[in-house]
Amino acid sequence: GGADRYEASRNIAKAAFPDGAPTAVLSAGTKFADALSAGAAIDGDGPVILVKGTASTLDAATKKLLTDLDVKSIAIAGGEASVSAGIQTDAAAIATTVRLGGADRYEASRSINDHFFTEADHVLLATGLKFSDALAGSAYGPRIDAPLFTVKADCIPAATLAQIEELGATKVTLLGGPASLSAAVENLETCK
8 A cells, every 4th residue: 555556556566576676667647558558568577666757857765666676677658748758867867768658648558568579479459548448458468478559449540450460469359348449449440
């Protein structure tokens, strides 16, 4: 637990990685889509730590946690509208840092998966507009070594489908019912 979601995420990271972690992801605590793709992608190699993304600097408690975990690489999930440039600068003073963002949540999802996956025979798709299906899927993805892509409810961005094909995926699992992902998504139809 903790006083808020940020302290809770730090406490979870400490409990899950008592001997440290080679990598960590920083993600905005008020937006869910980037964290969900990152949670599936990091595959248990390190924590996803929630930060106040609009803050101009990285908070002292998170800096200490990253140092205590002896993190060697940090990924920032989302663009500067999600996690500020100041937070990225502070993270870069602790470990090698890369931003995995994009113009929207779908491009950020592709960027996150591109960073963590070079191939995958199975991928997961979840709506980028609601968090519950992707939250459950972020635990499933590492079990089957599958990236989780957030997509629109009624179509798949063409660049996302192209990336899925480039990964060599032959199996796609939709997370959620037809109210979350339409038959068009099930048929792998791209957005017009």
